[in-house]
Amino acid sequence: MTETSAIAAGEPQLPSLAQATRVWLKIGLLSFGGPAGQIALMHxxxxxxxxxxxxxxxxxALNYCMLLPGPEAQQLAVYIGWLMHRTLGGLIAGLLFILPxxxxxxxxxxxxxxxxxxxxVEGLFFGVKAAVLAxxxxxxxxxxxxxLKNRxxxxVAVAAFVAIALLRLPFPLIILGAGLVGWVGQRLRPELFGAAAGHGAAGPDQDGLVDRILAQGGMDHTRPSAARALRTSAIWLPxxxxxxLALMLVTGTDSVxxxxxGFFSLMAVVTFGGAYAVLAYVAQAAVETYGWLRAGEMLDGLGLAETTPGPLILVLQFVGFLAGFRAPGTLPPLLAGGLGAALTLWTTFAPCFxxxxxxxxxxxxxxxxxxISAALGAITAAVVGVIMNLALWFGLHVVFREVRRVEIMGLTPDWPVLASLDWRAALLCAFALxxxxxxxxxMAKTLAASALAGLALLQLA
Structure with missing residues (x-):
């Protein structure tokens, strides 16, 4: 009996874990195109x-995942895997979404x-940087x-841009502030801050196998339980x-x-709004605070992440790899890079589960x-401002060879040295836009065309 006929006959039966695993592997291998494409594929x-x-x-489920920090498409896979096959199903779904x-x-x-x-390689990446900016x-x-549905x-978006670009406020503080503005605003001016609320109101839904089983009182693991929540926290937090914490004790708090x-554990808590939102903060911290990589290399990593399956947040793995590679200590650099990448993956995705x-x-x-919907709406608006700051930061470092930080009336914007303008990079950026x-x-065609154009332009004097 097929799955569809089983539903029609009133005999809901979940697919086996092996069947589900094959589907999750297929999704993981084909999950190109960012969260929108990945969610569409799962749907x-x-x-x-x-x-x-x-x-x-x-x-x-998607609405819930959008409320959480981290990549919503990967968390949606974990949720559906958990729904069908408990914790093991969630682990398999989430890991297969990431590993390829x-x-x-x-x-x-x-x-x-x-x-x-x-x-x-240098010529190809020269073009990729321009496409990534676009x-x-x-x-x-x-x-x-x-x-941005109203004033x-x-x-909120403008305030977030000013906060991160000119005041240099930490990204986590901006996210918390935006959420608080939305939460309070919904109570004071619901006509401005309540527009996002109400989507996804509860209603009957018995179209799927899971829904039929739940309607019949099955799936005990889906019922809220304080004891289960405490047990989950006691397992997953350690x-x-x-x-x-072990690395801090063994290697010292100043080790790479x-x-x-520590850094990527913090990022895992505040990555609301997707990878683009957190990248501005990660890029500035990785380049300016820790010195793990250069500004142009951050763009290279984002270009690589755009062309691979899985969540775009995998660009953080590239950052961790370069951090370990350039501060290997007594380890071979490639091994240290691999360990840095693995540690970044762990601290980024373990909290998602x-x-x-x-x-x-x-x-x-x-x-x-x-x-909650109003808080999420304000956070999403703040993310727009943060992404525009990311575009400005990337653009300055792509088009100009030298960028300095200046102080104007207490503000500290980045300012390009106009004489360092790279006309080839500016031309490529305009082409990609x-x-x-x-x-x-x-996106894929733009990346490819820009890479080839960059290879050609780099040969010009």
Missing amino acids: KELVEERRWIGEQRFLH GALVMLGLSTLYVLYRQAPL VVIEAGIRISRRA AMVA LWLGPV WSQIG FWIFLGAPYVEALRGNRA VAMLRFRLG
């Missing part, structure tokens, strides 16, 4: 074709440090159309933070390993929560 495979989960439950892209990124990072200075600007425009949201573990396993039983209670914004050329 097609799980909702439309196999009908393992109903439309409304899928959307409610992580392995590809590890290989690309190794090739990058070995052959970065080769003329061919991708970031396009993402900011796309999110702004969805998030209050525009004000798993996540234990290795970081402690810095990687924790958030889901801890909060998944409470998803139903969050349906239609207006206060026109290709994506005017002619709607896809």
Whole structure:
């Protein structure tokens, strides 16, 4: 009996763990195109074709994942895997969503440090930087159309831009402040801050296998339980933070390993709004505070992450690889780079599993929560400002060879040395922007065309 006929006959039966594993592997291998493409792929495979989960439950789960820090597409996979096959199912779904892209990124990072200075590779990455800038600007425009629905949201976005670009406030503080503004604003001016609320209101949903089983009273693990929540916390908090604390004790708090573990553990808590939002803070800290890599290399890493399967946040793996590679201590540099990448992956994704396993039983209670929706809406608006700062920061470092930080009336903006303008980089940036914004050329094609154009232009005097 097929899955569809089983539903029709009133005999809901979940797929085996082996069947689900094959589907999760397929999704992990094909999850290109950023979170929108990845979510669309999961919807097609799980909702439309196999009908393992109903439309409304899928959307409610997605809404919950958007409330969490971290990559929402990967967390959605963990949630659905957990829903069908408990913790083991969530682990398999989440790991298979990450591992293909992580392995590809590890290989690309190794090739990058070995052959970065080769003329061919240098020319290709010269063009990729310009395309990545266009991708970031396009993402900011796309999110702004969805998030900036009124003057209050525009004000939040502008305030976030000023806070990070001119006042140099920490990204976590900006996110917390935006969430508080949305939370309070919904109570004081719901017509301005309550627009996002109410989406995903609860309703009947028995289109999928999971929904049929839940309607019949099955799946005990989906019911909220304080004891289960405490047990989950007691397991996952030490798993996540234990290795970081051990590294700090063994290597000292100033070692590159402690810095990687501590920094990316903090990022895992505040990565609201996707990879682009946190990249501005990560790029500035990795380049200016820790000295792990140069500004242009951050763009190279983002270009690599754009071309691999899996969540875009895998760009952080590239940062961790270079951090370990350049401060190997007594280890071989490539081994140290691999360990840095692994530590970054652990501190980035272990909390993603924790958030889901801890909060998944409470998803139903969050349906239609207006206060949470308003806080998320304000955070998303702030993310627009942060992404625009990222685009400005990237743009300055791509188009100008020298950028200095100046002080003007207590503000500290980055200011380019005009004589260091690279006309080839400026031309490539303009080409990539026109290709994506005017002619709607896809990301992959824009990256490829810019890489080839960069290779040609770099040969010019």
